[in-house]
Amino acid sequence: xxxxxxxxxxxxxxxxxxxxxxxxxxxxxxxxxxxxxxxxxxxxxxxxxxxxxxxxxxxxxxxxxxxxxxxxxxxxxxxxxxxxxxxxxxxxxxxxxxxxxxxxxxxxxxxxxxxxxxxxxxxxxxxxxxxxxxxxxxxxxxxxxxxxxxxxxxxxxxxxxxxxxxxxxxxxxxxxxxxxxxxxxxxxxxxxxxxxxxxxxxxxxxxxxxxxxxxxxxxxxxxxxxxxxxxxxxxxxxxxxxxxxxxxxxxxxxxxxxxxxxxxxxxxxxxxxxxxxxxxxxxxxxxxxxxxxxxxxxxxxxxxxxxxxxxxxxxxxxxxxxxxxxxxxxxxxxxxxxxxxxxxxxxxxxxxxxxxxxxxxxxxxxxxxxxxxxxxxxxxxxxxxxxx
Numbered sequence: 001x002x003x004x005x006x007x008x009x010x011x012x013x014x015x016x017x018x019x020x021x022x023x024x025x026x027x028x029x030x031x032x033x034x035x036x037x038x039x040x041x042x043x044x045x046x047x048x049x050x051x052x053x054x055x056x057x058x059x060x061x062x063x064x065x066x067x068x069x070x071x072x073x074x075x076x077x078x079x080x081x082x083x084x085x086x087x088x089x090x091x092x093x094x095x096x097x098x099x100x101x102x103x104x105x106x107x108x109x110x111x112x113x114x115x116x117x118x119x120x121x122x123x124x125x126x127x128x129x130x131x132x133x134x135x136x137x138x139x140x141x142x143x144x145x146x147x148x149x150x151x152x153x154x155x156x157x158x159x160x161x162x163x164x165x166x167x168x169x170x171x172x173x174x175x176x177x178x179x180x181x182x183x184x185x186x187x188x189x190x191x192x193x194x195x196x197x198x199x200x201x202x203x204x205x206x207x208x209x210x211x212x213x214x215x216x217x218x219x220x221x222x223x224x225x226x227x228x229x230x231x232x233x234x235x236x237x238x239x240x241x242x243x244x245x246x247x248x249x250x251x252x253x254x255x256x257x258x259x260x261x262x263x264x265x266x267x268x269x270x271x272x273x274x275x276x277x278x279x280x281x282x283x284x285x286x287x288x289x290x291x292x293x294x295x296x297x298x299x300x301x302x303x304x305x306x307x308x309x310x311x312x313x314x315x316x317x318x319x320x321x322x323x324x325x326x327x328x329x330x331x332x333x334x335x336x337x338x339x340x341x342x343x344x345x346x347x348x349x350x351x352x353x354x355x356x357x358x359x360x361x362x363x364x365x366x367x368x369x370x371x372x373x374x375x376x377x378x379x380x381x382x383x384x385x386x387x388x
Contacts, residue, residue: 024099024248025183028113029075030082043082046097047139076114076167076244083118083242086128086187094148094186096140099248103135105178108251110295112171117160118240127237131156131170132187135180150188160239162325166372167244169288173251183248251295278319280382284342291337293345301342305349315354315387318342323375324362335359342381354387 026045033043075081084093103109111133117125134152154172197219201212213220281304285294293301308314320335320342336359343357367374 022100022249022253024101024103024109025246026097026100028246029078029244030080031078033080046082046095047141048084048093048095073116073118073242076116078244081116081242081244083240084186085238085240086131087238088127092147092187094140094184095243097183098139099135099181099183102137103176103178103180104250105176107176108173109135109176109248110171110173110251111154111246111248112169113246114167114244115158115170116167116242116244117164118242119165125160125164125237125239128160128239129157130187131158131185131241133172134184134188135174135176136182136184137179139182140184147189148184148186149190150184151190152184152188171288171294185243185246274385275388276384276386278382278384280380281342284381286338286341289334291334291341293341297345301345302349305346305351308346308351308353308355311388312353313388314385315356316383317356317358317386318381318383319357320359321364321366321378321380321382322362323378324365324369325375328361328363331361332359335361338381356386 027043030043030046032045073081073083082095084095086092115131132152133154133156134148134150136150140148153174156170156172158168158170160168197216201209201216201219204212281300283300284297286292286297287294308316318339320337320339322331322335324331326334336357339357339359343355346355362369362378365374365378366380367377369375369378
């Protein structure tokens, strides 16, 4: 038979020029700085609410000379990265930036970025379970090191186990209340009626804090509750983590590509379809370690669904693949569920063709698994035409 509508089909699946969506976070890769003063280097657009910012690696020679080994931590992209220290039993650090534009009421937004565990500070990281993002209508400043009390819009589950030396992709979504103009990232304490007591406690010397807690039982209970909220237990953690390539955008803009996962667009050459020849479906994005499709996937899948509807006799098999992280049982399950998610989306869009789906885990890599670039190529969904 004659396969129709090849042009719209090939735009999605071939490689080419990158097109990025608008990012509401300024200086998202921390490449721009106001000065070059090592520990006192000031980032453009960013502040640390609890004091001068210093966990910053850049191309500043004086900064490199002061960090005593921190240069082992390489940026995800570019020459710079920035980081925060997070603790369960002490005041953590935060990073704050004013957004390029206020958020619109009742509009859904997607946050994404990358996080790396610092090689020089990994104390009890196993108990660390979340990184949180807050959007607010005011800029927070704290005179003395202290917690920030806020119920964040996004709480992202996170584990560094077996990923101690690699950048991890993080993401989450939320509905804006409207007029949020500032972005905060860190770990927050829930809004409570003991804020003043906690601020007093943070100013005390370590040997005075235990006495203070004995006199202020509500504070002790609140801190224990907050620690459980952040760690999933009462176990402490103390880490430094680095951030890079942060992104905040309206979910409605994902057709243009996520800031960190741009869509691929080219002028269309002739496309030869062959039976049983695997075709990787580009621009397919899932929730981390899950099979839920992100909105940025819809444009590519809509194009495939339309092509299938225009070529009803065509039969295809969809196959999911993973990298070699995790157990093979977990990878088989994840790859199978992701292939099924793609199939279910196509069927829901009216593709009545015969469509099979399966998963092969990490058994069929197309690149090495030694680097993140190779692993990202192996995490894919592809299909073959079994009948045309």
